[in-house]
Amino acid sequence: MKILLLEDNKKLNETIKKRLMLKGYKVDSFIDGSEAYNSLTEGYSCFILDINVPNIDGIKILKKIREFYDEVPIIIISASIELEIIKQSYEFGCNDYLKKPFFIDELEIKVQRLCKIRNDLIYFDENCYFDYKSSVVFLGVEELRLTKKERLLMNLFLTKRNQVLTYDTIQNYVWEGSFASLESIRSLIRRLRKVLSNKYIETVVDTGYIFKTT
Structure with a gap:
């Protein structure tokens, strides 16, 4: 399964990518919103998006993804606790919202649950x-x-x-x-x-x- 990860914190980006790759996922990671935006149609089965990233923010990318894909899972990861931001994320079609800081295990569980990937x-x-x-x-x-x-x-x-x-x-x-x-x-x-x-x-x-x- 191929995942797009957008996270501008390089250390967190690398940590998430390594963990997901260890689980057998293929991960294309980005720290710049415009680069992620230009790659949305590259056949991803899941999107993990930070909101506050350079050039194009995660909310705009979320809206654009939903123009291409109605059902592909989108997980927002953000330090923002503003109710309006969380509300917008769900209104524009995110499937789950994970507030930073979080355990990588928690993100991994959400990916497995939303993508319904089962080893059975x-x-x-x-x-x-x-x-x-x-x-x-x-x-x-x-x-x-x-x-x-x-x-x-x-x-x-x-x-x-x-x-x-x-x-x-x-x-x-x-x-x-x-x-x-x-x-x-x-x-x-x-x-x-x-x-x-x-x-x-x-x-x-x-x-x-x-x-x-x-």
Whole structure:
């Protein structure tokens, strides 16, 4: 999972980044608001934003993120205790607000909870399930290991089960912000369907796909 971190305190920035990377997350960290602002569409699954940062503040970045992504988790970290600032953060779409100073463990727990990343088994039916830890699909006694892009697509489908995922959403997450042609997305879908069988992934015409499970 790819996270954007904006924190202008270099020591805190490095501490947060190291901790999250130890947990297996990919982290792009910024200390300047304008640099973070210019990177918002690079395929992030979570945003961690300080408010008082150079050039473009965290609130403006929060508003801009919500123009691109309706549901990607955003955590605000700030020393501000002003009620109006906290109120604005939630009004503009943040999912959680963490006041400094805080324990890094607390931030880590919030990331895990909001992003619903689980290291367990996800069953599609009694004979088919996905193991998050090993990135393996089990069909009866058969083990099918996924490629990186297949795994990213599976993770996206499982966090958004029974919800329509647009082509843009898949491109941003699976290709991590890089361009992907419609044929590349369809090719990836075909490969995953071949692994799982067609019954789970349904096409939404001219829009994207939906992963249906009970």
